[in-house]
Amino acid sequence: MMEKERVLLAGGKRKGDEGFDSSMEELRELAFACDMEVVGEIIQNLEKIHVDLFFGKGKTEELKERMEELQADTVIFNEELTPSQTRNLERFLECRVADRSILIMDIFARRAKTKEAQMQVEMARLKYMLPRLSGLGGSLNRQGGGAGLHNKGAGETKLELDRRKIEERIARLERELAELVERRQNQRQKREKNEIPLAALVGYTNAGKSTVMNSMLKLLKTSTDKMVLEKDMLFATLETSVRKITTKENRTFLLTDTVGFISRLPHHLIKAFRSTLEEVLMADLLVQVVDVSDKNYEKQMTVTAETLKELGAESISVLYVFNKTDKLTPEELESIREKKADLNCLFLSAKDEGDIGKLTQQITESLFDEDVSLKLCLPYTESKWVPFLQENATVTELNYGEEKIEVTALCRKGLFEKYFKNSDFQVMN
Numbered sequence: 001m002m003e004k005e006r007v008l009l010a011g012g013k014r015k016g017d018e019g020f021d022s023s024m025e026e027l028r029e030l031a032f033a034c035d036m037e038v039v040g041e042i043i044q045n046l047e048k049i050h051v052d053l054f055f056g057k058g059k060t061e062e063l064k065e066r067m068e069e070l071q072a073d074t075v076i077f078n079e080e081l082t083p084s085q086t087r088n089l090e091r092f093l094e095c096r097v098a099d100r101s102i103l104i105m106d107i108f109a110r111r112a113k114t115k116e117a118q119m120q121v122e123m124a125r126l127k128y129m130l131p132r133l134s135g136l137g138g139s140l141n142r143q144g145g146g147a148g149l150h151n152k153g154a155g156e157t158k159l160e161l162d163r164r165k166i167e168e169r170i171a172r173l174e175r176e177l178a179e180l181v182e183r184r185q186n187q188r189q190k191r192e193k194n195e196i197p198l199a200a201l202v203g204y205t206n207a208g209k210s211t212v213m214n215s216m217l218k219l220l221k222t223s224t225d226k227m228v229l230e231k232d233m234l235f236a237t238l239e240t241s242v243r244k245i246t247t248k249e250n251r252t253f254l255l256t257d258t259v260g261f262i263s264r265l266p267h268h269l270i271k272a273f274r275s276t277l278e279e280v281l282m283a284d285l286l287v288q289v290v291d292v293s294d295k296n297y298e299k300q301m302t303v304t305a306e307t308l309k310e311l312g313a314e315s316i317s318v319l320y321v322f323n324k325t326d327k328l329t330p331e332e333l334e335s336i337r338e339k340k341a342d343l344n345c346l347f348l349s350a351k352d353e354g355d356i357g358k359l360t361q362q363i364t365e366s367l368f369d370e371d372v373s374l375k376l377c378l379p380y381t382e383s384k385w386v387p388f389l390q391e392n393a394t395v396t397e398l399n400y401g402e403e404k405i406e407v408t409a410l411c412r413k414g415l416f417e418k419y420f421k422n423s424d425f426q427v428m429n
């Protein structure tokens with residue numbers, strides 16, 4: 001087995017930064033997800049960031065000693081370094097210098113499965129790399145994604161050439177992405193036309209969204225070959241994936257899994273990944289999964305709420321799923337229950353079949369609470385509406401008479417208004 005890269009984590013704590021400890025913990029998780037071995041940690045209380053080396057000179061010397069002592073290959077800073085800080089630190093420490101942004105981009109790159117996600121990751125990496133071209137760092141580069149773009153000691157002309165190549169590549173990616181977005185929008189319009197309601201699983205990374213989705217699919221015996229990846233690692237889901245769920249009561253809705261939210265997401269990525277979250281804006285219901293066994297769950301809920309607001313999704317109704325209750329003591333569970341009593345919520349374990357059954361039911365109720373009951377009397381020339389209703393509504397009765405077909409169905413209000421409200425086939429109850 002290949003030896004793991006030995007890394008030392010470095011963080012600068014500012015006065016009043018309450019999220020600092022959890023963000024260091026998150027950095028450890030990120031390094032773990034990147035297959036690295038964390039050999040130590042160095043933290044300094046900072047009044048301000050030093051422009052040249054991030055830490056002050058003394059602390060940087062201490063950092064160098066610790067690196068040697070621990071035989072660390074790389075130091076990873078908990079926030080994004082400027083290109084010149086990276087260069088100065090590399091020169092001073094004589095080792096690889098990385099930051100939180102590189103780790104997140106590295107993970108995104110490994111997990112990106114759709115063409116679009118891959119292109120977005122590549123673009124984010126190139127944009128990050130562009131101002132850092134002459135340095136040694138810029139990317140951990142084990143994916144080969146940025147191979148050949150580092151020019152240790154290369155001359156000015158070569159550097160200019162590389163820079164131009166990257167700029168051209170970015171421009172091409174931007175064009176191709178715009179085309180992809182357009183194509184996806186067409187697909188969405190199709191969905192809108194069908195009026196199949198959509199529930200979106202959202203939440204902090206590692207909260208259990210993919211597990212909820214997989215358990216639901218398993219429970220409903222939907223084809224298992226389309227299971228989404230579920231792993232105890234950050235960002236197991238990079239792009240949104242949509243599945244069609246048909247309940248035992250023959251209700252059909254779409255469920256989409258989304259990329260996990262995270263605090264202090266590097267700005268290149270906020271922009272790049274917003275489009276993978278656009279599905280959220282189309283949702284009729286947001287199912288917000290929260291890992292209540294994580295001591296930082298309140299903070300994670302805040303980050304999620306802020307991100308949803310930035311996306312413009314704050315007006316969509318939310319069902320809170322407080323997950324991983326199996327990891328809590330009864331007392332802990334009770335105290336959280338009391339605190340959250342006002343919310344539209346469910347406490348559960350995504351690994352419990354009974355719980356997932358309840359969740360499916362609650363989602364169905366929320367999505368279909370405005371249903372309209374419809375009775376049609378169709379001439380055979382209009383028989384096309386039967387499969388249409390079977391696909392997009394819940395058919396409760398179907399009788400083929402001699403001249404007419406009688407159909408009774410429950411359908412969404414939007415669908416009713418669009419197709420049947422003023423139709424000649426409707427029979428008033």
Ligand SMILES: Nc1nc2c(ncn2[C@@H]2O[C@H](COP(=O)(O)OP(=O)(O)OP(=O)(O)O)[C@@H](O)[C@H]2O)c(=O)[nH]1
Pocket residue numbers: 203204205206207208209210211212229230231232233234235236237238258259260261323324325326327348349350351352
């Ligand atoms: N004990 C326990 N573990 C759970 C439960 N739900 C999920 N997990 C575990 O939590 C980890 C993360 O679950 P995922 O479903 O991958 O989380 P996610 O929210 O999709 O993560 P991202 O893709 O990073 O956004 C996995 O190891 C799951 O097995 C639960 O109810 N109880």
